[in-house]
Amino acid sequence: MTALHGALVARIARTGPISVADYMTECLLHPTHGYYTTRDPLGAAGDFTTAPEISQMFGEMIGLWLAQVWMDQGAPEEFALVELGPGRGTLMADALRATARVPGFHAGLRLHLVEASPALRARQEAALQGHEVTFHDHPASLPDLPTYLIANEFFDALPIRQFQRAKTGWHERMIGVVDGQLAWGLAPEAPVEALADRVADTHEGQVVEWNASAQALAADFGNRIEALGGAALILDYGDEVSIGDTLQAVRGHAPVDALASPGATDLTAHVAFGPLASASRARASRLTPQGVFLERLGITARAEALAAKLQGAALDSHIAAHRRLTHPSEMGTLFKVLALTPTHCPAPPGLEPA
Ligand code: SAH
DSSP, X not given: OOHHHHHHXXXXXXXXXXXXXXXXXXXXXXXXXXXXXXXOOBSTXXXXXXXXXXXXXXXXXXXXXXXXXXXXXXXXXXXXEEEESOXXXXXXXXXXXXXXXXXXXXXXXXXXXXXXXXXXXXXXXXXXXXXXXXXXXXXXXXXXXXXXXXXXXXXXXXXXXXXXXXXXXXXXXEEEEETTXXXXXXXXXXXXXXXXXXXXXXXXXXXXXXXXXXXXXHHHHHHHHHHHOEEEEEEEEEESSOOSOOOEEEETTEEEOTTTXXXXXXXXXXXXXXXXXXXXXXXXXXXXXXXXXXXXXXXXXXXXXXHTTOOHHHHHHHHXXXXXXXXXXXXXXXXXXXXXXXXTSOOOTTOOBO
């Protein structure tokens, strides 16, 4: 039993069942028992591995994408380079290395990282030595500059609420306590205004997820980018709309029960990109599979150039990494890419207009 389990059982006994969103927030970000607050969960020895940890090529491609979009917008002299939830800082370090020779890019960039975890902030600072970094608890404090933003596997960690379709309304899925253990339950049927358009495409018993924080963030960034210039590149696993229960708990690279060890397992949910695309005035790209996007940006040419200097086991693992990032049966199709850019600017490289 984790310490957070006891705290949650006591809280629920005091004030009643909690939503999945409240549960995720407590589990991931509790100041002393939260999953992200207390550890570095990434890598082979941790609980999960992300694209930038698989190969340097991922961050390099994204760095070049950001620099190209910046040039296409007239290379604004001073701009914010922002990452949401940078993990170990690997993506940004690779992106900065890849763009070091783009004239004016490093001179003009102001590096801003939005990161909740003190443990990961320390990793990011170490990875980005030599660059001046400003940390933020929340995007609301970012400067008013043209904003080039990247978020890889960040939106999937934001808290979702889950609703099970009833005849005309919805039962919210809640977490309560039965016999001293956390247990699933359903709130009484009620209408949910934010899901009014989902009554038509769901049937009784189906679960739909609603990510209010993700939508609010996308609205804020989209409008900021439309007004000030810049771009947002969101990469994550998910699809256009939310259907079904996608809450996933992972520990040691394997799925586990989401209620079993609160604070000690990673919790994520698929990202519904449609609501993010339409949340702001900015132009959304067509939702594109990660593999297609990386191929269009030239990852294969980069992979071949790196392969020429490798042999034996290093070459084998490089080839496996390229495959893992791009192949449809690995991350290539499950992971999707959405960009938001100003309506008056050209479409970004590798992505078509929606
Ligand atoms: N982008 C990195 C890490 C993904 S893990 C990579 O691709 O490797 C999710 C990251 O988001 C972690 O750095 C975590 O600490 C951070 N995070 C999660 N929820 C957050 C929140 N609400 N506010 C700020 N950072 C958050």
